[in-house]
Amino acid sequence: MATLTRREIRALCSYFSKVGRVLTGVPVPVYEADNGQLGYTQADSSAIFLAFKHQMYEDLTKDETITFIKGLFAHEIMHRIATNFDVYMRTITNKQEFEQETMSTIINLMEDASIEFIAPEYVSDDYVRCIDFMRASLGQKSSNIEDFQLPFGQFLCACGQYGNVGLLKGRFTSSEAQDIFL
DSSP: OOOOOHHHHHHHHHHHHHHHHHHHSSOOOEEEOOSSOSEEEOTTOSOEEEOSSOGGGTTOOHHHHHHHHHHHHHHHHHHHHHOOHHHHHHHHTTSOHHHHHHHHHHHHHHHHHHHHHHGGGTSOHHHHHHHHHHHHHHHHHOOOGGGOOSHHHHHHHHHHHHHHTSSOOSOOSOHHHHHHHO
């Protein structure tokens, strides 16, 4: 696994912050994600969090790792540009914790594919290529649908695969999950 140095990580954070400010018109601090997620934004902040060290990068060269991370950044900056966080918060607020997590996951799955579809309208071709590389890498490393026993897990897996690559990996063992997905 090619790992980035602290200096390279700081340089990428600084660079991404500058690009984020240009694209959004507001300061976009970029921090290292340390919770196991690849990348995320928060509704109450303009910050973006990216994983600079992650198991997803194990088989990648340093250049491929940077390309993947650039794709993550482009994806997350598209959330900053296109996500209506007020509507999102109204949708999940006043629900029990499980309902909030479920709604948040489904909304994010639907939105991820759509923001990447409109990305060429906002980011350069280089960033679009990085998004494509990230999506292809995620598709290659994704689990098969049947690896999930619960229908909801199969449904979420299929949605993620379809959103990332447009293809499904594996097969449904739950007719309920397949019907809902279709």
